Amino acid sequence: MASSVLKRCVTAVVKVKRFSPSFSARRWLLSAAYSDNKVWEAREKHPHSLAELAATMDKIYERKLPVSSLTVSRFVDNISSREEVDTAEYYLYKFRHSPNCWYLRDWTIHSWVRQCLKYGAREKALYTIKNKVQFGIFPDDFTFNLLIDSYIKDGDFQNACSVVEEVMLQEAFDLPSTQILSLYTLGTFLSTRPQLTVSQQRALGASLLICGLNQENTIGLNAQLLGNTLLGKVEFLKGIHAVFRGMPLFWGRGYLGRALAVMEKVSAAASGDIKLSKDTLDYLNDVLQELSSTSDSESSGEESEGDEDKKTEDAVDEEDEAERAQLPQYISRFKELNSLLESQGKVESASFKDIVTGFAQQNLAAAEKVDLEEYEERLQVWEAERRQLSQREKELKAIAEQEKRERLAARAAAQQA
Numbered sequence: 001m002a003s004s005v006l007k008r009c010v011t012a013v014v015k016v017k018r019f020s021p022s023f024s025a026r027r028w029l030l031s032a033a034y035s036d037n038k039v040w041e042a043r044e045k046h047p048h049s050l051a052e053l054a055a056t057m058d059k060i061y062e063r064k065l066p067v068s069s070l071t072v073s074r075f076v077d078n079i080s081s082r083e084e085v086d087t088a089e090y091y092l093y094k095f096r097h098s099p100n101c102w103y104l105r106d107w108t109i110h111s112w113v114r115q116c117l118k119y120g121a122r123e124k125a126l127y128t129i130k131n132k133v134q135f136g137i138f139p140d141d142f143t144f145n146l147l148i149d150s151y152i153k154d155g156d157f158q159n160a161c162s163v164v165e166e167v168m169l170q171e172a173f174d175l176p177s178t179q180i181l182s183l184y185t186l187g188t189f190l191s192t193r194p195q196l197t198v199s200q201q202r203a204l205g206a207s208l209l210i211c212g213l214n215q216e217n218t219i220g221l222n223a224q225l226l227g228n229t230l231l232g233k234v235e236f237l238k239g240i241h242a243v244f245r246g247m248p249l250f251w252g253r254g255y256l257g258r259a260l261a262v263m264e265k266v267s268a269a270a271s272g273d274i275k276l277s278k279d280t281l282d283y284l285n286d287v288l289q290e291l292s293s294t295s296d297s298e299s300s301g302e303e304s305e306g307d308e309d310k311k312t313e314d315a316v317d318e319e320d321e322a323e324r325a326q327l328p329q330y331i332s333r334f335k336e337l338n339s340l341l342e343s344q345g346k347v348e349s350a351s352f353k354d355i356v357t358g359f360a361q362q363n364l365a366a367a368e369k370v371d372l373e374e375y376e377e378r379l380q381v382w383e384a385e386r387r388q389l390s391q392r393e394k395e396l397k398a399i400a401e402q403e404k405r406e407r408l409a410a411r412a413a414a415q416q417a
Contacts, residue, residue: 029149030364037118109140145178148160171210191351198234205230205231209249231243233291
């Protein structure tokens with residue numbers, strides 16, 4: 001579904017050269033309706049005292065017993081200040097390290113992110129997501145979108161990329177809206193030509209590649225080319241093992257070769273609408289030239305200055321060395337393919353950022369509509385599950401109270417006897 005929605009307007013997208021000065025940035029970002037709390041706040045309320053909930057959880061933990069997911073959910077839902085966000089973070093951590101850790105509810109995770117955004121604690125949401133093993137925060141696509149969009153609207157593309165990285169690690173690029181926001185974020189951040197560490201290159205490369213693989217069109221192929229280029233650079237400098245560490249990537253050497261394979265694929269495509277942007281091709285060329293210079297420096301015994309990872313460079317095996325030896329062939333092949341693409345008219349003058357921007361302008365509203373419909377349905381499912389759990393909780397409490405009365409009565413009878 002995601003693939004088909006993204007393909008619809010690609011022909012129009014690749015023709016975008018410039019945008020109207022009256023084009024409003026907020027129009028192609030998520031709409032106010034998407035991030036509005038109105039639908040979320042309209043659900044059935046369950047007011048509770050946070051002090052009482054905290055005291056209850058502390059007593060349960062002291063007795064080495066599990067706290068219920070409903071108790072944690074009620075605590076998060078009743079946050080009413082920035083200070084209470086910090087307290088909730090503590091109890092999310094405690095719950096994650098309890099016997100009930102697997103039962104943190106999806107609606108609790110969604111509520112946690114919304115509360116962080118509502119009370120100016122966005123950094124807490126990102127922190128718990130990045131440390132998901134310690135907090136158990138694994139958001140769904142819709143929740144990820146809210147957080148990405150909040151950073152985009154503030155122009156903080158570096159942190160927006162951090163959220164996209166978490167989407168990539170969860171392999172959660174299912175919604176077209178998530179793909180659009182992610183590609184726009186990555187494209188805009190890279191357009192600033194930031195100085196990237198090896199770990200940042202790996203994260204951005206994997207995000208571009210995995211997101212781009214969701215569609216076979218101009219946007220997807222440009223993303224794949226950039227992703228393979230960044231990962232190929234890491235592979236060349238640090239070896240293949242540095243690429244796969246903690247990443248959901250295919251185990252196989254030759255990422256620079258795969259970048260060239262994308263160029264070959266575009267060249268062989270029958271459709272003239274599929275193109276590679278000039279700045280994307282320039283990026284690959286710059287990386288190839290940079291690696292060539294690095295290789296020449298190493299062969300002459302020189303050391304590159306400012307290599308922050310030089311002392312901790314991963315072991316490079318013989319197969320890595322064999323891959324490095326192919327660099328001259330890669331450079332030669334790039335020149336051939338680049339000339340061929342230019343002769344075929346398959347080099348797009350618009351930048352990758354502009355292409356993704358145009359695509360977002362044309363398609364994000366339609367993707368939003370589907371998301372909001374599914375979100376309302378999901379809320380109904382969540383509420384049904386919550387009511388079922390609440391009913392079960394009442395039944396268990398009633399059974400416990402009855403057993404307690406029976407024990408007390410039996411004890412009283414034994415004392416009288």
